[in-house]
Amino acid sequence: MVKPNNVGDFWLGVVFTAAGSFILIQALGFRPMPGMPVGPGLFPSITGGAMALFGLVLALQGWFAKAGDDLSLVPEEGEVAAETAPVRADFWSRIPFIPGLLAAIVATILIMPHLGFLITGAVLTAFLVVLGGGGWKSAVIFSPIVTVAVYALFFYGLRVPLPHGLLG
Known part of the structure; x- marks a missing residue:
């Protein structure tokens, strides 16, 4: 009997493909809203389709992986290459x-309704960058750019009302 070479990746890919397919099928059944170009099933369709596609890729990778392939994302102890960032693989460090x-x-x-999306989003993003191991300089540069991009996407592109807060 033929077996996948990386059983864990194969079965995880199968589960993600099945779950993504289920989400996609359910989302395609949502009735569109009259007069609206974007219906309620758009985001679930994108999410389900992406889950199914990447699950299929993972399952195929698990099936066709060679026995000697090193597919680990976390380097072994003492194997950290110069170009890789330090990885906190230990559970307790997280x-x-x-x-x-x-x-x-x-x-x-709790704070977003009072301060607004732009201020709260920038502070949250900066905090998460630092919490994840990034430096303050990169957090201060990265967070306003990402926050404004997300704001523009949702407020102008998708017409989702976001709280204005202090910037009213």
Whole structure:
């Protein structure tokens, strides 16, 4: 009997393909809203289609991987190449990240109606960059650019109303 060479990747890909296909089929069944070019099924369709596609890619990679291929994303101890960033693979080193992430999400939900999307989004993004191991300089440069891009996409492109807050 023929078996996949990387069983974990193969089955994970199969599960993602099945879940993505289910989401896509369900999203295609949503009725479009009259007079609206974008219906309620657009985002779920994109998400489900992407899940199915990338799940299929992962399943095929798991099936056709050669036995000697090193597919790990985390280098072994002592193998860190000069161009790779330090990876915190140890579970316990991620413990401060989890409560920090949850606190940032809760704070964003509570503060965004008062400060607005642009201010809260920039602060949240900067905090998450630093929390994830980035430097303050890159966080200060990166966060306003990403926040304005996301704001423009949702507010102007998709016409989703976002809270203005202090910038009213």
